[in-house]
Amino acid sequence: xxxxxxPPAQPEAPLEPGxxxxxxxxxxxxxxxxxxxxxxxxxxxxxxxxxxxxxxLRNSQEVKLDxxxxxxxxDNNETFDSVYHxxxxxxxxxxxxxxxxxxxxxxxxxxxxxxxxxxxxxAANWHERETYDLVGIRYSxxxxxxxxxxxxxxxxxxxxxxxxxxxxxxxxxxxxxFR
Amino acid sequence: MSEGNLIKVGSPYVPxxxxxxxxLTSLDHAIDALGELLSPVISPVANLARSNSVWPLTFGTxxxxxxxxxxxxxxxxxxxxxxxVFRATPRQADMxxxxxxxxxxxxxxxxxxxEQMPEPKYVIAMGACTITGGMFNDSYSVVQGVDRIIPVxxxxxxxxxxxxAILDALLKLQQKIRTENYHxxxxxxxxxxxxxxxxxxxxxxxxxxVEEARQEADAVLAGGATIALKSEEKQxxxxxxxx
Numbered sequence: 001x002x003x004x005x006x007p008p009a010q011p012e013a014p015l016e017p018g019x020x021x022x023x024x025x026x027x028x029x030x031x032x033x034x035x036x037x038x039x040x041x042x043x044x045x046x047x048x049x050x051x052x053x054x055x056x057l058r059n060s061q062e063v064k065l066d067x068x069x070x071x072x073x074x075d076n077n078e079t080f081d082s083v084y085h086x087x088x089x090x091x092x093x094x095x096x097x098x099x100x101x102x103x104x105x106x107x108x109x110x111x112x113x114x115x116x117x118x119x120x121x122x123a124a125n126w127h128e129r130e131t132y133d134l135v136g137i138r139y140s141x142x143x144x145x146x147x148x149x150x151x152x153x154x155x156x157x158x159x160x161x162x163x164x165x166x167x168x169x170x171x172x173x174x175x176x177x178f179r
Numbered sequence: 180m181s182e183g184n185l186i187k188v189g190s191p192y193v194p195x196x197x198x199x200x201x202x203l204t205s206l207d208h209a210i211d212a213l214g215e216l217l218s219p220v221i222s223p224v225a226n227l228a229r230s231n232s233v234w235p236l237t238f239g240t241x242x243x244x245x246x247x248x249x250x251x252x253x254x255x256x257x258x259x260x261x262x263x264v265f266r267a268t269p270r271q272a273d274m275x276x277x278x279x280x281x282x283x284x285x286x287x288x289x290x291x292x293x294e295q296m297p298e299p300k301y302v303i304a305m306g307a308c309t310i311t312g313g314m315f316n317d318s319y320s321v322v323q324g325v326d327r328i329i330p331v332x333x334x335x336x337x338x339x340x341x342x343x344a345i346l347d348a349l350l351k352l353q354q355k356i357r358t359e360n361y362h363x364x365x366x367x368x369x370x371x372x373x374x375x376x377x378x379x380x381x382x383x384x385x386x387x388x389v390e391e392a393r394q395e396a397d398a399v400l401a402g403g404a405t406i407a408l409k410s411e412e413k414q415x416x417x418x419x420x421x422x
Contacts, residue, residue, distance in 0.1 A: 165319035169384045
């Protein structure tokens, strides 16, 4: 054998909640701290707690994360992630919140559901539409969840792992293609 | 005088049921014949005039449009060659510089713009994206070359091409205009239409949609035929039982 079998993965000790995780814990919202992304505190949160947590983080004078930088979506192997980047002008601090939805929890033929935050944070409106368009995460309660980049009747969500792009007269298959 | 007298040999075909309402005059043919007769004299002069006033359409979909703006400014000054008048409407333009990536969403609009331009109309495919799709060739949303939807006169490679390259493409186009015969071109007018049509609603090629509809119609007809056959069989069975 050229390579030895890997030692069994040791269960990593759960990370201590950071500043924002502690803040949310004090206000009764359970979070799960993930590995920092680029030195920024990253927390995972349950979908149903997302709007209340974001309202808390935005309105509290203590943390005042008052700028929503972006809402994005990730298609991981096991999960669909809806990722929120928040920024605080007054404390010059940043936070990444992830809502991870297991693919096994999503019914066949349905899209993963995440509560929309565009009702109280209108910056998220187009970001959520874009995430819906490209990754296919349905934001429940969004006022106008329609495709924003692709034509309205586009089939499929292009940034998903299982996406097959159309092959027709405008865009046939390149023999050197990786797809 | 009846309309039938006006219809001359060689005129467009008119179906019988429309002959009451369609009046074809022979004036067009007379003008055409005159033009054909005079074209060796007129064409060089007219071509010289047309080639030195090729008015482009203001059309830019990405970074190539920056170079297109640059070539209109004083450093390169496309007005030395008579093309400084970037028209804001296709109805006043002679030439379209397809400056930038054409996505599948943009393709129907580009075809509409091309169709709205009056003859004679010319296309310069500017930049790698409009020639082959460029670095977006493998993308899900990009048309792999603008010559898949409209006919192209001059291909101008580069990413983006320098303004000098645009001037060179314009000079090539001017050469092409000077050597052509407008009367010959007019005969080919039908070929100057868009190569492919794209449906606005579905983004699919109209040919494909027509083919789909035809297949559906065939399926329906075949279904109707089978139903008819079944009823005939039943009648046959019933008659056999009676016997």
